Amino acid sequence: MSKIDPSEYVVTRDDTIHDVDLNTEVVRLPDGRRLTDDLAEQLAAEALAEARRRNLIPGRKSLTGPGVHSPRVQFRVPEAILEQAERRAEAEGVSLSTLAREALEHYLAS
Template sequence: MTADRIDPREYVINDDATISDIDLETEEFTLRDGRRLTDELAKELAAQALDEIRRRNLIPGRKSLSGDGSHSPAIRVRVPAQLRRQAENRAAADGVTLSE
């Protein structure tokens, strides 16, 4: 991917826009920044736009522990302070959060 990021919000297709296919090898199309659009660059820009859209639409939370996509139930327990510290230390050593 290129270092230049494209913000999909900057590109709005109005109702009066004409959309058509072009052969980028024979027809020249120039981006606002002056770069010529090639098939390779078009694929990179499309991937960037999809990545950005997916990033914005992420749903918070973790994957299902059941493996089938269903909600994983959570439980809450009370423990002595020493056991909590041990659990926190173990989680830190394993590189995970306490809830994991």
């Protein structure tokens, strides 16, 4: 089987989307293959992987630069600190990640 190119399976405004039982209804892909549940799952996984590779997943774009994933920092805090940070982020209209990043940047700049 050849590699699937997710860009060949794009939904446009003219397309109609409805649920299909692939066990009873025959659906053919543009290349003639029958779409099965397994193939649909494979296509979805490959499309998601390609979207992640291209940094197309909704959310903040790379802080490092185009086409490069920003490093991730994780650490533990007491529950009370998390709750306080979540309230502060909500009050400021930012994500918890943005609040933490800005707090770390401020700390390092001082």
